[in-house]
Amino acid sequence: MTPSHRTTSTVAVIGLGPMGRAMTRALLAAGRPVTVWNRTAHRADGVVADGARRAATAREAVEAGDLVILSLTDYRAMYDILDGATDALTGKTLANLSSDTPDRSREAAAWAAGHGAAFLTGGVMVPAPMVGTPSAHVYYSGSAQVLESHRETLTLLGAPKYLGEDPGLAQMMYQAHLAVFLTTLSALLHATAMLGSAGMTAREALPELLAAADSIGAIVRAGEEHPGAALDEGRHPGDLSTVTMMGATADHIVETSRTLGLDLALPLAVQSHYRRAIEAGHGGDNWTRVIDGIRDPR
Numbered sequence: 001m002t003p004s005h006r007t008t009s010t011v012a013v014i015g016l017g018p019m020g021r022a023m024t025r026a027l028l029a030a031g032r033p034v035t036v037w038n039r040t041a042h043r044a045d046g047v048v049a050d051g052a053r054r055a056a057t058a059r060e061a062v063e064a065g066d067l068v069i070l071s072l073t074d075y076r077a078m079y080d081i082l083d084g085a086t087d088a089l090t091g092k093t094l095a096n097l098s099s100d101t102p103d104r105s106r107e108a109a110a111w112a113a114g115h116g117a118a119f120l121t122g123g124v125m126v127p128a129p130m131v132g133t134p135s136a137h138v139y140y141s142g143s144a145q146v147l148e149s150h151r152e153t154l155t156l157l158g159a160p161k162y163l164g165e166d167p168g169l170a171q172m173m174y175q176a177h178l179a180v181f182l183t184t185l186s187a188l189l190h191a192t193a194m195l196g197s198a199g200m201t202a203r204e205a206l207p208e209l210l211a212a213a214d215s216i217g218a219i220v221r222a223g224e225e226h227p228g229a230a231l232d233e234g235r236h237p238g239d240l241s242t243v244t245m246m247g248a249t250a251d252h253i254v255e256t257s258r259t260l261g262l263d264l265a266l267p268l269a270v271q272s273h274y275r276r277a278i279e280a281g282h283g284g285d286n287w288t289r290v291i292d293g294i295r296d297p298r
Helices: 018-029 041-049 058-064 075-088 102-114 144-149 169-196 202-221 243-260 265-279 287-295
Strands: 011-014 034-037 067-070 093-096 118-124 137-142 159-164
Touching: 011 018, 011 058, 018 034, 018 041, 034 041, 034 058, 058 075, 075 093, 075 102, 093 102, 102 118, 102 169, 118 144, 118 169, 137 144, 137 169, 144 159, 159 169, 169 202, 169 243, 169 265, 243 265, 243 287, 265 287
Parallel strands: 011 034, 011 067, 067 093, 093 118, 137 159
Antiparallel strands: 118 137
16 A cells, blocks of 8 residues: 655654654654554643644544554554554554564564555664754665655654665664664673772773773774675685684683673673684684674574
């Protein structure tokens, strides 16, 4: 189902957690009328006071918007909320900006099409306070024509970045970003705990550790005009760093953490990447060689 081209959209927002409220306020700030609904009704109070219209039911919200933005805990919540209003979905566009797996995004797109609705998967790549700012961007996948028909409205939330027709792509990119983000957060706290055992406060440690985290992008980019090109070509030149060298460091982190009585889950996982590469005979290759064991952990 592909709606006709529009320069503007009537909008409904379903789901009013921090992200849903931020999206609603960004739309209102641009002068757009917005209808809202949330299962816990009082969560709509603030945005209603700001000018949003409160729908009494999810069906009423769907009926009010040709673009229905979903900001929910997961995709299961979409079915729970909309299963009783599927006959109202015909001709609508559902932009699901909730977090879930790529496969569930694909299943949801098929479900929406079965009820006559277009479907966009979205991944909002900023926290709620940054929604609608120049720093905000949102990854989308699904029909390019559907995205274009609502681009003006969706741009109010953040710059749209289109990945392709596969409805699972935006969710895949979102999860990939979170894999980097969540792992980095855990690493920062693991490192803070290490330094804390030596009497250093988090206030003293975190500025140093955050500077190290900030430098990782520059380190990975160093010497590569197009980061990732060597990976795509299967090249892992070990002239600057090797799996063996990095693996020795991973061993030292495990040993230090064990001595300090810290949780070993994260350092052991990292250590295992290097050990598999060494056991496969790639100790002299660049650290990027560990991707082989990540792709195929057997």
